[in-house]
Amino acid sequence: MLKQLDRFFGRFRQGWIYIILSLAIAGTLILSAPKPSYGGSWLDILIRGVQVIQLSSISDEQEIELGKQIDRELTQTKKIRILRNPSLNSYLNQIGQRLVPASERPNIPYKFQIVNDKQINAFATAGGYIYINSGLMQKADNEAELASVLAHEIGHIAARHAIDQMRDTAISQGLLSAAGLERETLVNLGVQLAVSLPNSREDEFEADKLGLANLEKAGYAPSAMVSFMKKLLAQGSSVPTFVSTHPNVSDRIVVLERSIDSKKAIAGDGLDNQAYRNRIRAAL
Numbered sequence: 001m002l003k004q005l006d007r008f009f010g011r012f013r014q015g016w017i018y019i020i021l022s023l024a025i026a027g028t029l030i031l032s033a034p035k036p037s038y039g040g041s042w043l044d045i046l047i048r049g050v051q052v053i054q055l056s057s058i059s060d061e062q063e064i065e066l067g068k069q070i071d072r073e074l075t076q077t078k079k080i081r082i083l084r085n086p087s088l089n090s091y092l093n094q095i096g097q098r099l100v101p102a103s104e105r106p107n108i109p110y111k112f113q114i115v116n117d118k119q120i121n122a123f124a125t126a127g128g129y130i131y132i133n134s135g136l137m138q139k140a141d142n143e144a145e146l147a148s149v150l151a152h153e154i155g156h157i158a159a160r161h162a163i164d165q166m167r168d169t170a171i172s173q174g175l176l177s178a179a180g181l182e183r184e185t186l187v188n189l190g191v192q193l194a195v196s197l198p199n200s201r202e203d204e205f206e207a208d209k210l211g212l213a214n215l216e217k218a219g220y221a222p223s224a225m226v227s228f229m230k231k232l233l234a235q236g237s238s239v240p241t242f243v244s245t246h247p248n249v250s251d252r253i254v255v256l257e258r259s260i261d262s263k264k265a266i267a268g269d270g271l272d273n274q275a276y277r278n279r280i281r282a283a284l
Helices: 002-011 015-032 042-047 060-076 086-102 134-139 143-158 161-172 183-196 201-217 223-233 249-259 273-280
Strands: 111-115 122-125 129-133
Touching: 060 122, 060 129, 060 183, 086 111, 086 143, 086 201, 086 273, 111 134, 122 143, 122 161, 122 183, 129 134, 129 143, 134 143, 143 161, 143 201, 143 223, 143 273, 161 183, 161 201, 201 223, 201 249, 223 249
Parallel strands: 111 129
Antiparallel strands: 122 129
């Protein structure tokens, strides 16, 4: 609804129409707000009512648009540098799109991007946006290990962890009003969380569980998720970013190993190390 109103205002600039519609929207927000005293100035909400998003009832369409704006802020302001390699990006997207139909949330569009950074890291934000560092792709031994990371990040999106993080952070910072949050504030929070704050212990376990199920359903060998985590931990004191920002990895490995049927651990695609190296060697 908010997106439709934005387009409507783009076509009609007459002041009186804007005022009437803003009054109607603000009235709806006031009536539906459970705790009017929790918010700030209702005059601000009146003026900018069409920009307010209620996180507790955010629609898929709103989340996708929010993710698009977070992505624009991340990439256009150079907070991250996207690797412009058509062949490698096509390969990553091919793996990601194979996983999507087998995920718990297949009905939103996903965008998989490579960050031009030698550090080992990966993260996801709202609306289906997933980022994989070139250093992580280099560290993986095979396609199944890379797919395991993508599946884990898809798990975060399936469980809407980014939305939950934004809500919790907004509450802790005193930003959340009874009506919700302004879109600009949400975008800024999304950028902050994407580049600097780790997921919680509970979120990681849930993303692991969802990711492992996704990996198996998509036909990849489930052992790859464990082998990749063990490889990173084996680096000792030089623990890579991907592990250091995702706590309790040892515990996560134990849980994953218990969840994998030993008879099916290597059953599946993606374990050909040489084929993977041949695929990415020229690009990385």
